Amino acid sequence: MAERSIVFYLHVHQPHRLKHYTIFDVGKDHNYFDTPEDDKNSNQAVMHKVAQKSYIPTNAKLLELLEQHPEFKLSLSITGTVLEQLEELAPDALDSFKKLVDTGRVEIVGETFHHSLAFFYNREEFETQVNMHKEKIEELFGVTPTAFRNTELAYNNELGKWADENGYKAVLAEGWDKVLGWRSPNFVYKPPGAQNVKLLLKNYKLSDDIAFRFGRRDWEEWPLTADKFAHWLNNSGDATNFDLFMDYETFGEHQWEDTGIFNFLHHLPEEWLKTEGNNFATISEIADKYPASDEVDVPHTITWADTERDLSAWLGNGMQQQAIDNLYELSKAMNESSDWDLIEDWRRLQTSDHFYYMCTKWFSDGDVHAYFSPYQSPYEAFINFMNCYQDLQLRLLQKDEGT
Amino acid sequence: MKVLMIGLELPPDNSGGLGVACYQLCKSLSKNGADIDFILPYEPKHKYDFMNVVSSSKITNKFLDGKINTIAGSATLSTYDSHLFNSAPYRRGWLNISAEPQDNYEAAVDVMTAKNVYDVIHAHDWMTFRAALRAKQKANCPLIVHVHSIERDRSAGLEGNPMVREIEALTFMLADKIIAVSQRTKDMISEDYFIPASKIDVLHNSLDLDDAIPLSGENAYFFLSEMKKLGWKVVTSAGRTTGQKGLPNFMHAAQAVVHKLPKTIFLFVGSGEQLHELMELSADLGIAKNVIFTGFQRGKNWRDAFAIADLFVMPSISEPFGLTPFEAVGYGTPAMISKQSGISEVFANCLKIDFWDINEMANQIASVLSYDSLRDELHANSWQEYAKLSWDSAAIKLLGTYERQMAVNHG
Numbered sequence: 093m094a095e096r097s098i099v100f101y102l103h104v105h106q107p108h109r110l111k112h113y114t115i116f117d118v119g120k121d122h123n124y125f126d127t128p129e130d131d132k133n134s135n136q137a138v139m140h141k142v143a144q145k146s147y148i149p150t151n152a153k154l155l156e157l158l159e160q161h162p163e164f165k166l167s168l169s170i171t172g173t174v175l176e177q178l179e180e181l182a183p184d185a186l187d188s189f190k191k192l193v194d195t196g197r198v199e200i201v202g203e204t205f206h207h208s209l210a211f212f213y214n215r216e217e218f219e220t221q222v223n224m225h226k227e228k229i230e231e232l233f234g235v236t237p238t239a240f241r242n243t244e245l246a247y248n249n250e251l252g253k254w255a256d257e258n259g260y261k262a263v264l265a266e267g268w269d270k271v272l273g274w275r276s277p278n279f280v281y282k283p284p285g286a287q288n289v290k291l292l293l294k295n296y297k298l299s300d301d302i303a304f305r306f307g308r309r310d311w312e313e314w315p316l317t318a319d320k321f322a323h324w325l326n327n328s329g330d331a332t333n334f335d336l337f338m339d340y341e342t343f344g345e346h347q348w349e350d351t352g353i354f355n356f357l358h359h360l361p362e363e364w365l366k367t368e369g370n371n372f373a374t375i376s377e378i379a380d381k382y383p384a385s386d387e388v389d390v391p392h393t394i395t396w397a398d399t400e401r402d403l404s405a406w407l408g409n410g411m412q413q414q415a416i417d418n419l420y421e422l423s424k425a426m427n428e429s430s431d432w433d434l435i436e437d438w439r440r441l442q443t444s445d446h447f448y449y450m451c452t453k454w455f456s457d458g459d460v461h462a463y464f465s466p467y468q469s470p471y472e473a474f475i476n477f478m479n480c481y482q483d484l485q486l487r488l489l490q491k492d493e494g495t
Numbered sequence: 496m497k498v499l500m501i502g503l504e505l506p507p508d509n510s511g512g513l514g515v516a517c518y519q520l521c522k523s524l525s526k527n528g529a530d531i532d533f534i535l536p537y538e539p540k541h542k543y544d545f546m547n548v549v550s551s552s553k554i555t556n557k558f559l560d561g562k563i564n565t566i567a568g569s570a571t572l573s574t575y576d577s578h579l580f581n582s583a584p585y586r587r588g589w590l591n592i593s594a595e596p597q598d599n600y601e602a603a604v605d606v607m608t609a610k611n612v613y614d615v616i617h618a619h620d621w622m623t624f625r626a627a628l629r630a631k632q633k634a635n636c637p638l639i640v641h642v643h644s645i646e647r648d649r650s651a652g653l654e655g656n657p658m659v660r661e662i663e664a665l666t667f668m669l670a671d672k673i674i675a676v677s678q679r680t681k682d683m684i685s686e687d688y689f690i691p692a693s694k695i696d697v698l699h700n701s702l703d704l705d706d707a708i709p710l711s712g713e714n715a716y717f718f719l720s721e722m723k724k725l726g727w728k729v730v731t732s733a734g735r736t737t738g739q740k741g742l743p744n745f746m747h748a749a750q751a752v753v754h755k756l757p758k759t760i761f762l763f764v765g766s767g768e769q770l771h772e773l774m775e776l777s778a779d780l781g782i783a784k785n786v787i788f789t790g791f792q793r794g795k796n797w798r799d800a801f802a803i804a805d806l807f808v809m810p811s812i813s814e815p816f817g818l819t820p821f822e823a824v825g826y827g828t829p830a831m832i833s834k835q836s837g838i839s840e841v842f843a844n845c846l847k848i849d850f851w852d853i854n855e856m857a858n859q860i861a862s863v864l865s866y867d868s869l870r871d872e873l874h875a876n877s878w879q880e881y882a883k884l885s886w887d888s889a890a891i892k893l894l895g896t897y898e899r900q901m902a903v904n905h906g
Contacts, residue, residue, distance in 0.1 A: 114854060114855065114857075114858035115755055115857070115858050115861045115862065116751070116755075116854065116857070116858065409868075409872050410867075410868035410871055410872050411866070411868045411869055411872045413868070414866060414868040452844070452872060452876050455843055455844060455876065468847065469843075469844075469846070469847070470872075471844075471845075471846055471859075471869060471872070471873055472846070472859070474862075474866070474868075474869055474872075475858065475859055475862040475869065478862060478865075478866060478869075479858070479862070
């Protein structure tokens with residue numbers, strides 16, 4: 093009986109959200125993130141809510157499953173920006189992540205500390221942020237990442253090459269039809285010419301059945317049960333690995349508890365493991381286990397977002413481009429400043445969420461709630477961001493004057 | 496379907512949005528099968544080919560020459576009254592609520608209902624309501640009253656004229672159906688007059704783009720064009736300079752913007768009882784040289800005021816709908832609107848502020864003037880919304896309302 097593995101991977105992230113910051117604050121107030129705690133959009137309020145609704149109950153369930161099923165495994169990526177906030181605001185939630193990793197069956201995947209798009213703007217800055225993240229993971233969890241995912245699963249051949257050169261076993265990407273062609277995402281691949289690194293591709297159909305469609309009562313497959321899902325996998329032809337990649341907040345936040353999502357998670361291992369040859373694997377394990385079945389050429393950047401699977405949700409309009417261009421124009425002066433508080437604020441502004449909030453793609457259709465945004469409109473998101481940017485730039489200029 | 500409609504004004508004789516709304520709505524109703532007799536309080540010089548327009552003053556032979564501007568400018572008349580009660584007590588001026596045009600309307604209704612059989616009466620705003628109630632009795636058919644503003648709007652949030660409120664209260668009670676131009680207006684009718692929400696339909700205003708007059712020739716504001724070449728920016732507001740429009744708050748925001756961005760000019764288009772107060776305020780705030788008052792404008796000067804601007808602002812304290820932001824978009828300029836406006840219910844790609852939030856108003860204005868990417872993105876996306884505007888869906892919805900009310904009344 094051939095072996096088949098579920099590669100279950102969850103992404104954990106929260107940005108440092110900006111407070112309401114006006115042009116009149118520029119030059120006077122250098123704190124961009126300290127929304128009053130009693131505001132429901134404050135970083136504290138969001139962190140408390142998501143810890144209670146998602147992280148703590150989900151981790152409890154995952155730990156229970158790890159204890160019940162010795163074959164159960166999963167992979168996590170946790171950004172530096174959420175780790176910092178967990179340390180400060182929800183240490184019990186952080187401990188629950190540590191307990192998972194302590195089982196030895198939960199892999200932590202590497203990425204940029206600040207959940208940034210630096211790879212596409214400044215390679216040196218990108219590498220700095222990847223190292224910052226690596227150090228943070230080592231400090232908190234005592235493990236070193238051997239697999240890599242870029243922000244928003246943004247991937248192209250260049251990133252594949254970079255991951256290969258930097259000794260990673262695996263790099264993650266969207267299993268998008270346009271790059272796969274006739275091929276199935278359920279095998280291990282590699283970037284063109286790669287010596288070591290493998291490419292693991294998200295099975296977006298199966299992943300989205302859980303992440304997006306699970307609670308939708310108008311979906312023809314509703315309600316989705318663990319045995320039905322296991323049945324689909326068992327009957328999906330030749331495969332070595334089913335890459336189920338999704339946001340961690342699927343559990344308890346995007347899909348609320350009353351949809352039955354925790355019940356689904358509870359039963360998935362037992363239903364899947366009923367069939368001989370079925371198991372779970374972490375990302376690095378699966379990369380070690382199988383040779384690449386083929387090379388996948390990705391000349392243009394793909395992501396795991398929207399129907400377009402590109403970066404247009406972050407960089408698609410003029411406001412987004414201006415904001416991010418202006419930010420990275422400061423790179424050289426920032427690094428030369430050696431002002432670590434200033435540099436940290438600059439990096440927090442690089443977090444991709446800020447640019448996502450400026451996305452106008454769905455706004456005209458009235459689909460304002462397609463994604464949670466603390467702003468009333470993408471225009472306000474831009475205005476707020478640019479005001480903070482002006483202050484950041486002013487601090488940098490004043491620093492130059494002073495030295 | 497035979498409709499007797501009673502209105503205040505039709506373009507080109509207009510000073511407010513009500514006339515344009517009536518005209519474009521009727522055109523679309525007519526296209527979709529309605530046969531309309533429209534009673535105006537004055538003798539129009541313009542010919543209308545899609546409906547039968549009659550003048551109440553001609554019917555009664557009591558011509559209101561010399562007062563036509565007062566009457567045709569519905570906002571002028573009603574604001575005047577609302578203003579008087581609140582600002583000039585003990586003088587009885589507020590007791591004069593223009594009985595004469597209302598008498599004329601009633602007489603016209605008598606003539607029209609004697610000659611014709613109507614399926615429905617449709618009346619616009621309080622001045623027509625006395626006649627509308629009479630028409631309902633005479634024609635024995637449903638009365639639909641269309642509310643473009645109520646007394647609270649016209650008196651900038653105060654109580655307004657009690658006599659006007661009385662007419663509104665009575666008519667809202669006796670009408671078969673009330674049409675409000677926004678959810679905001681619907682809620683206010685319910686609150687102020689204890690009318691059940693189920694009796695009020697929301698029908699948002701729209702624009703007939705076929706009627707939009709394109710820009711032509713050199714911009715009328717030559718001085719501003721030259722200043723813009725020198726790097727100055729222009730922010731326009733347009734409408735009556737009256738309490739309802741929230742212009743003093745806007746002036747304070749202008750001061751804050753000029754403090755940050757001295758090369759900014761604020762263009763105020765319109766006149767009204769608050770004009771002199773605003774002029775003084777601009778001087779008191781030290782920004783008189785950054786503020787231009789054009790007075791009342793129409794035609795090319797009106798259109799070019801939108802076109803010359805980097806941003807159009809409608810800071811109204813209370814705006815039942817407010818079409819000018821869409822006009823601005825049509826002439827190439829993005830808009831900022833107060834959340835206290837009906838248009839904010841249907842217009843997504845604009846900046847929205849609370850009318851009292853001077854700091855935020857200034858913050859966002861400064862940002863639009865600083866970043867072309869913001870201005871361009873706002874305009875490109877608002878243009879997409881503008882290009883879809885049409886009265887047809889509103890007209891079809893309204894014809895459905897007519898039919899349902901006829902069935903109810905006959906049933």
